[in-house]
Amino acid sequence: MILEFPGGARPSDRTRLGKKEIEYINGCSATCIKAESDRELVCEINRQVLRGTLIGRNGETPVYSPIAGIFRGVMTLEGIEFFVVTADGSEGEEVIFAPETRPLNELDFEDIKESAKKFGIIDTRSGIPLWELLERAHGNCNRVVIDGTETDSLSAINYRLSIEQAKAIVGGAKILLKASGAIKCVYAAEYYRSAAFNAIAEYATDEKIFALAQLDEKYPYGDFALMYALYVKKLNKNQTALDEGVLIVSPETAIALYNSMISGMPQLDRYITVCGDGIKNGANLCVPRGITLRDIANTCGGLEDGYFFAEDSLFSGQPVYGAVYDTTHSLITVNPEERIPTDCISCGECAEVCPVKLLPSEVLAGDGRRLFGHCIGCGACEYICPSNIPLLKLINKEAKK
């Protein structure tokens, strides 16, 4: 059975990158990891670091250098603060970490939470440190969901990870089940991703614990859409899946947890798709965490003039500045000249795709503040609008007035 949610948009264009294996990119000129307001520096500025050296903390979550080079401290780029490391030609030199030697069945919630913290693992779906998610989930959670859907029909990174790293995804899911106390894990992806389902099924053999969920090919799959499709549960604007006892993480988070537990190595890399007409060689990549967009563009043969990178989807995709963020799963090239807004033609398509049954075009009559009260920010209306009207951005803008 194919599961679906109300509203949502069906993009006309599917990814052309599903068949491309993930390429591993070790070197880059610099890495920039977002520094939160409660950050602290642990490493001296201008000191030489290895891949894996502790350079700082965001709150209680350690931040490690993803490359060997020189730690430059916290720098501001386009108004955002980052921990910056620049390469110095000593590529490949890394800290040696000790692997976890205790078997999983001897680890309890505190052990796994502390490991997730020590490894600096961030859930790349929510951007929240995994140890914090586990703390919230522990004792309040009955399901773990591995969200194998893409952020946009042009992206293929979760599909490739599901095929290439199925063992680590299932291994990570088992650790998450143990830590959260949940009784079942669901792997969910678009129904036509049969190679991904087959790869996961090879390792997720215990049907009492694991289930596979085939989802409609609609976007975007945020908490609202997934909870409705899987459990026919309607979240309100301020609720998350965890409020309803469901811990949803990305495949990458499960992989990071599993690999860190095996190797003792913190989360130093990210997985992304780079795609769209403005890039010469679209690719699925494993890159150092916080790699710069300039390095990404160079790796992929250069960014065409006039294009910029949008994060994750053309639905609500914001331009990305400077570097790959912890929540970026795909970089999609956008040409602003192809999206020049024209007048509303009253086609009603924006209302048709709205999962919470709003009339998004009412923002044009100055009703943005009321819409904002119910809007879940999915961006489907903005994506579908044939007049290229940035409806979600207008709703958010009106609400701030």
Ligand code: SF4
């Ligand atoms: S109004 Fe909000 S909830 Fe409705 S489609 Fe637009 S962004 Fe999504």
Ligand code: SF4
């Ligand atoms: S989709 Fe765009 S053009 Fe159509 S009614 Fe909505 S705002 Fe107007």
